[in-house]
Amino acid sequence: MSEHTESYIVDAAHSGNRLDLFLSEVSSHSRSHIKKLVSHGYIHIEDTVAKKAGILINEGQTIRLEQEASYEHVREEEKVDTSLYAKIVVLGETSDYVVIHKPAGLLVHPTEAGEKVTLTAWLVQTYPDIEHVGENPVRPGIVHRLDKEASGTLVVAKTNAMFHHLKDQFKARSVEKQYTVLVYGTIEANEDTIDFPIDRGNDGRMVSRPRLKAVTLNTVDNIQPGKEARTDFKVIKRLGRFSLLSVRIHSGRTHQIRVHMYAYAHPVVGDTLYFNKKLLKKNDEHLGRLFLHAAKLCFQDLAGAMHCFESPLPEELQQYLDSLA
Template sequence: METSEKKLVFEIKRRLIDKRFDAAAFDLLQDKFPENDLSRGMITRLIDAGRVTLNGRAARSSRLVDLHDTVEVFETDLAIPAPELDAGREIAIPIVYEDEQLVAINKPAGIQAHPAGRTDRATVAHWIVNRYPALRVIGEDALRPGIVHRLDRETSGALLIAKTTPAFEELKQLFQNRAIAKTYIALVYGHMPEREGIVERPLMQRPGELKRFVVETQNIPEAARPAITAYRVIARYRDFDLLAVTPKTGRTHQIRVHLAFLGCPVVGDKLYAFKPARRGEKLFSARQLLHAYRLTFDLFEKKYAIEAPLPDDFRTLLLDIDETKEAGYDDEALKSLLTE
């Protein structure tokens, strides 16, 4: 019986020659989808069930693969349904602002906004139902109580949570209408081509990959989405630049893809940094050094300017690479850099 499920096809590269099928498939898929929390056991079970195939046919997990063999996997098997949300997990998340309409937090790096995929890690959503049980009914999805936007798991910074249904609906519209100004702080490898500039390049999903995006420069297909990112260098070090980045559109991974396109990927970016940077040969960072610093907007005739101070790991690293030692990188020092 034919299936309408979409299959993703990948080719065995030279480095995987003579590996077991299950090991090669896991290596290949983990490299393609580093944020999906895949496991070797999961891939083996999919192979045994005939859901991951070799050259279009079911094969034993122990079979050795060869150059140019193809590994096929159903897309739906890499997007495993999220678990139900429970209130039994406690994590520490700083609150930077709160009123009757919303709460703004400084999301730590390494914590997802809401459950997704196979992970059973605690998320911001778990924190919300622990601290604000009444917010379970706010929003459009029980797994995203009050959450109107998101940050990548490894991105830290300001995240808004609506406390009322009117606030949720209004904030959602503000984000959709690009009426919320966002400022990110990013540390990048190398030096930007200009001290200040705008990247206006459309983005699209990389063919055959669920969570990786690319800049399209020629023969732009309909699937490509317009994306605009403004940046300004606020500090320069021997091997790195510190940037204030303002995305004018809100595409997935937009800042990371645009900066990598300019040859200056975010430090610690496991998806888009060039390989030497990903291996940490220049500077080691356990996570990508991208931080959502400021959100400004009007809500119900009230002006908001939400700021999330740089987390300690980001500040410490900046102090380590700053040979002048003039800036402390606390909130006041950062504001000074942003206004220079």
């Protein structure tokens, strides 16, 4: 068997799912890329080459992807679709920074899979000098991120002075970040704080994923001794079996809102990574994305003045809310 660089174990929540859907959720590869890898024989279920992208997988199985170099030519076959760039909106900019609205579906920067269509690619194309800003050439100007599936407000440094200034503010947790989030279930409390730790899991996911039955914060704390994290939320509106929330995070853990709301027993609508896809109601499927939007971002400029930027709720999210009213 060839050497492998990626390995994923199927958990109970994804047992019975299609191979391509599972890998598109837990890895950085797109579903179309996964199908090409399958067609070239580069994906194994245990020790057997996967013959079909739609094959159903079972709990406990190990899924392996062959080493990156062996399927480099597969990536070259893929067409580069830059249509998402048209949905990027500049909300404000100075000589030191630019604040943009990132559309859902767009990666902030490339992963190890080497994606070509990313926010950073657009930034370097639009603002060439940004290429030399920051500490990592893969993430020029980037001081914080949004999940690929999320949309909303994001600030990018255009100078190294602003990069370090913003970095210090995020480290000090003085940046205000507010999100609009729709979750499953009716939350009775008008507001609450979730503060259990978050850490990486052992199943290939970016963060550990509490089981749905482990919904009490004490239980989660006992099984997950990770990094401290705090999420505050207020209920904006209750919509039948859904709750619309205004969320503020005081730390910046990967997938923080998603994993916290899942453990709180109110998963984010459209989240197939932290909520069993089989349990999603059929009438939720037309949303087609994660209902998590970075609505507001406040930070200080180099002179110490505070600036706030807001990103309106995307049309598809507003239409979904209207359908629930």
